[in-house]
Every structure is written in structure tokens, then in C-alpha cells.
Amino acid sequence: MALHVAVVDPLPMYREGVAAVLSAAGHRVEAPAELLAWVRQVQRGVVLLTLEHERDWDVLGRLRDVAATHAVIALIGEEPAVLGTRAVRAGARSVLTRDVAAGVLRRTVEATAEGQAVLPAVVATALATGAHRTGGDTKPPSPRQLSWLRQLAEGSTVAQLAGRAGYSERAMFRLLQALYQEMGVATRVQAIVRAQEQGWFGAGTGLSEDLGTGPGRVRR
CATH class of the missing domain: 1.10.10.10 (Winged helix-like DNA-binding domain superfamily/Winged helix DNA-binding domain)
Known part of the structure; x- marks a missing residue:
């Protein structure tokens, strides 16, 4: 079954590579300039969201609140155990590293759309053991x-x-x-x-109202 997929990543070449992989499998891939508008228009879909900066995490939080029928796959780079577990807790259904092989990308998108959660082993282990959690008695920085x-x-x-x-x-x-x-x-x-x-950042990180950012292997 053809899926509606939105790709949100700052690099046009990366978005094009993802689109080529998924389009070849028969899926409809877009890079919406306004992600929330796309979510409202598409009844059910999959969002591939790259998490690099704090504003990207704000986008993920908004998707969790307004896009219950859409599955989110978090794309991460470094520190997969740390960022992957945070992404799951923030609302992502699946997690992938950005340099994942094309076949893994396609299978993860299709499995996620079917209701499955696909996670790197280090993320699954961290979630199961609680190794990603930190103590609550750390003194706040200045x-x-x-x-x-x-x-x-x-x-x-x-x-x-x-x-x-x-x-x-x-x-x-x-x-x-x-x-x-x-x-x-x-x-x-x-x-x-x-x-x-x-919670040390409070509400001061800010986020633009525009949520868009505008293979063999899919690479950054």
C-alpha cells in the first residue's frame, strides 16, 4: 500500500535521497514547507523528522500533541542511546540513524506505518534498563x-x-x-x-511558527 511520507531535514540532498528510496517503493514523498499544515491535510501518514537542534524537539512535541494519526520516525546522528531514548519519550514511534541503509529505511517506514516500533538495539536496551535516565539531584548550572x-x-x-x-x-x-x-x-x-x-531551559528556547525546514545508502 502506498504511504504518504513527509521528510523534514535541513539538507536538500538528503531529502532527495530519502525521496528517491521511498518513491521507488511506490510511496508518495513530500518535503512540506509547513509541516503542521501537511499533517492536517493528510489523514494518515509517516513523518521522518531529523532531530539536530532544540527547535526540532519542539516540532516533535507539537506533532505528538496534534498528529495522533501520524507516525513519527526520529532521524538522529550522534549519541543514539541518549537521543533515541529521548525521542521515544517525546513521541517518536521509531528511531533511525541518518546514515541508515536504504533498505532499512524503507522497511522501517513501512513497519512503522503498520503500527510497529523499530529501534536501534542501543536504544531498546537503554529504554529497558533505564540506563538513559539521570539523577534528579544535579545542581543547576549558573x-x-x-x-x-x-x-x-x-x-x-x-x-x-x-x-x-x-x-x-x-x-x-x-x-x-x-x-x-x-x-x-x-x-x-x-x-x-x-x-x-x-527543565532548566524553561520556555526560553523558542520556535518559529513555520515548522518546515526547508542512496544505496542515505547519507548526510
């Missing part, structure tokens, strides 16, 4: 440190962050590493996820 984390979540590089904060890039890197250690995490992604889970 307002300045939270500002750094928020900027990183919104896509800033360490160099950009250093320029705004008045540090050298090397000094900024050392400050961030010290912050991660204080938070009990090892990487930028884990720090951002921890801050989000603890």
Missing part, C-alpha cells in the same frame, strides 16, 4: 552556563560561543568541559539532553 547550553542547543558552534562570551575558543572549550563534568555528562549532546530533561 544562568551564564545555561545560556551557553541554550546557544549550543540552538546550533551555535564553540567558536561562535567563545566570540560572544569574550573568550578564546580554547578557553571556551575548557569551560564547557568543566561544565559537562559538573553535570555528570561527557558530551555536549548529553549536557543539552540533561538540561532539557531537568
